[in-house]
Amino acid sequence: MNLRQNKILGSLLGGAVGDSMGAVTEHTSRRILEERYGFITEIIEPHERLRKHGHVRGLVTDDFSVAYYSAQPMIENKCHVNFELAKEGLLRWNSDPRYSNCAGPTTIVAINKLKGIAPPPSKLDKVLCINSRVTNGGGMKSGIIGLFNPNDMDRTIDETITLCSLTHDNTLALSAACAISAAVSKAFADNCSYYDLIEAGIYGADEGYRRSLGKVRPVAGCNIAKKIALAAQIGLDHQDDPRKAMEEIADIIGCGLYAYESIPAAFGYIAATKGQVMDSIYLAVNAGDDTDTVACMTGFITGAFCSADMITPGLLELIDEVNGFDLRKTALAIDEIVEKGE
Amino acid sequence: MKEVLTDRQGRIYGSLLGAAVGDSMGAISEGFSPEFLKQRYNGYLTDLLQPTDDGMTVDSHPGMVSDDFSVAYYTAEVMLENHRMMDHDMAVKGLLRWWEHPEYTVYCGPSSRNGIMKLIDPDKAVSHTSNLKCLNGLVTNGGAMKSGIMGVFNAGDVDQAISDTITMCRITHTNAPALAAACAVSAAAAKAFDNDVTYLDLINAGIYGSEKGYELSASFADPVCAPDVVSKIRWAVEIGLSHQDDFETTMIELADTIGSGLWAYEAIPCAFGMIAACKGDLLKGLYMAVNAGQDADSTACMIGYILGAMHGYSVIPERFRKLIDEANGFDLRKMAIEITKLQEGVKDE
Known part of the structure; x- marks a missing residue:
């Protein structure tokens, strides 16, 4: 593999490892996690409640899988994303119950709409700003678009809006996805x-917000760019003690379902660990709350930054086997589309 | 002729009115962003207008409050009828009295609904039906939206206000950050009745209240993951203090970085940041919360309790006083007098 291919694979694997490692810790506070596991640095065995839902060690959740499935129609057609391919990827993902069972609130509404299932009447029907949909489900899958557009942020941002506005049609969720x-x-x-x-x-x-303003629903919530800067500042201040950075980020920025928490948090961990892939994933996992999503997004970025060589040996095989993926093949197929250029 | 209000009565009336005006004005802007509001109202919203039909209100009209103030109002009503300070029984009865008013319960948030369902229909309580250990969706500001009333009933007694807040709010809000946030507001409201109190004293009382709230709820609180209310109050206050002379900048900075949404770790820290930014000026504080959007009615309601108690009713325009009573069928002046009578009666017993 050449460097670019290795970076694409690193990103895919970083996202998948983060998701699968964070699946076990999701929804739990960092204090409980510390009591129960100490500082987690590997994919631990799922607890009973997860096992009952069919979760096994190394399985990814909705986060990485929706990105993976979104890439498939693009790979098959050897082209970049467009509305039809985005829709095809989403519906294909939705037909795999292993992953779609954990779909978030915003994604469920969008899929039902695509299938022609009208949502039940709600008091929100007349409301212009549906702030509860400012979630991180755009950010969890948007990393894949960066792989199709290496070192081309502007095209990445436009294509992210195409991919994610299907499910997350509001300015702040798209701003976060583009980040x-x-x-x-x-x-x-x-x-x-x-x-x-x-x-x-x-x-x-900033650009994701600007380019989507007026095209999608307006919403109210924190400013993603400003919160990224703050989270990064906290991370930079505590590089000598990244766990301290993690605690402060959890206390002040938050690492929950909302786009203005988990996306900035990911950048805080990147700053605290100087972009090191495994270290940044560990912080995202041990911080608690929406850990699978934050670790997935963090891994997408730092995996590309560090390349697949820096990811713990053995994890690629585990992820591929448990999920039925072939991430190496996927990476090469994406690279081929990049190489072809358009 | 109306009897002249004592200083204490005037401040209690101010606190009730401040909260009601904040709630009612904030209900118009709730859910929107500050940028959107500025465009829609061609500047700042500073009046009790007819709410638009694309916001969060339902069949509302100018001056009408929402869930925020009304749940405290009906709890106070029950306490006054029974001539009793807060206890578990009063908290339950107050909540159930409020539940009889669909014009306000239509705004009921997730944690209050859960608390009420536990009382009347446990099968519908999410805390009974969910298999998640941490119900992070219940770290909301609905304890803090009503807890200001405990500052009013315990005017000047911060520790009793905190203790009564836990009693009142733990029925609906069973996690530590939500209770800490509630205690921050009631502690500051109770403190605001001191003579010569400054806005910095109110902020310190809020921080003290939130720390005590964590401490007192540690033994029974449900585990959750959420940002830390104390740290976020400190951070919000720092933002407020750094831009005191620039209303727009502080408002945007607080909305952008602290957030003024539904969560206990947003609206409550934001309220204290705004108190710092406005140096404790009641109307400025209310307008800032209203125009910051998001959960504007809750944020403004909390600021109203605290700063209304500090300044008394006279700083609130008379037409607001009239409109609030008319629109909701309240008599807040009378309620203020009755609250002081209950306080004096309790002292004598």
Whole structure:
């Protein structure tokens, strides 16, 4: 594999490892996690409640799988995303119950709409700003778009809006999604530093907001770009003690379902660990709350930054086997589309 | 002729009115972003207008409050009827009295609904039906939206206000951050009745209240993951203090970074940031919360309790006072007098 291929694979694997490692810790507070597991640095065995739902060690959840399935129609057609391919990827993902059972609230509504199932009448029907849909489900899948557009943030941002507005048709969720994909794209630049990843995230958030304003629903919530900057500042302040950074990020930025929490948090972990892939994933996992999503997004970015060589040996085989993926083949297929150019 | 209000009565009336005006004005802007509101109202919203039909209100009209103030109002009503300070029985009865008013319960948030369902129909309580260990969706500001009333009933007694807040709010809000946030508001409201109190004293009382709230709820609180209310109050106050002379900048900065949404770790820290930004000026504080959007009615309601108690009713325009009573069928002046009588009666017993 050449460097670019290795970086694409690193990103896919980083996302998948983060998701699968964070699946076990999701919804739990960092204090409970610490009591129960200490500081987690591997994919641990799922607890009973997850096992009952069919979860096994190494299985990814909705986060990485929706990105993976979204890429398939693009790979088959050897082209970049468009509305039809985005729709096809989403519906194909939805037909795999292993993953679609854990779909978030915003994604469920969108899929039902695509299938022609009208939502039950709600008091929100007349409401202009549905702020409860400012979720991180755009960010969890948008990293994949950065891989199709290495070191081309502007095209990445436009294509992210195409992919994600299908499910997350509001300005802030799209701003957050563009922050993640822009940083993934930037990770392919020559001499890219981890500072550049953070700046790319801020650029993506600002541009994603600007380009989607007026085209999708307006909403109210925190400013993604400003919160990325704050989270990164906390991370930079505690580089000598990344776990301290993790605690402060959890206390002040938050790492929950909402786009203005988990996306900024991911950049905070990148800053705290200087972009190191496994270390950044560990922080995202041990911080608690929406850990699978935050770790997945973090892994997408730092995996591309560091390349697959820096990911713990053995994890690629585990992820591929448990999920029935072939991430190496996927990486090469994406690289072929990049190489072809358009 | 109306009897002249004492200083204490005037401040209690101010606190009730401040909260009601904040709730009612904030109900118009709830859910929207500050940028959107500025465009829609061609500047700042500073009046009790007819709510638009694309917001969060349902069949509302100018001056009508929402769930925020009304749940405290009906709890106060039950306490006054029974001539009793807060206890578990009063908290339950107050909540159920409120539940009889669909014009307000239509706004009921997830945790309050859960608390009420536990009382009347446990099969519908999410805390009974969910298999998740941490119900992070219940870390909401609905304890803090009503807890200001405990500052009013315990005017000047911060510790009793905190203790009564836990009693009142733990029925609906069973996690530590939601209770800490509730205690921050009631502690600051109770403190606001001191003579010569400054806005910095109110902020310190809020921080003290939130720390105590965590401490007192530790033994029974449900585990959740959420940002830390104390840290976020400190951070919000720092933002407020850094831009005191620039209303627009502080408002946007607080909305953008702290957030003024449904969550206990947003609206409550944001309220304290705004108190700092406006140096404790009641109307400025209310307008900032209203125009910051998101959960504007809750944020403004909390600020109203605290700063209304500090300044008394006279800083609130008379037409607002009239409109609130008329629109909701309240008599807040009378309620203020009755609350002082209950306080004096309790002291004598």
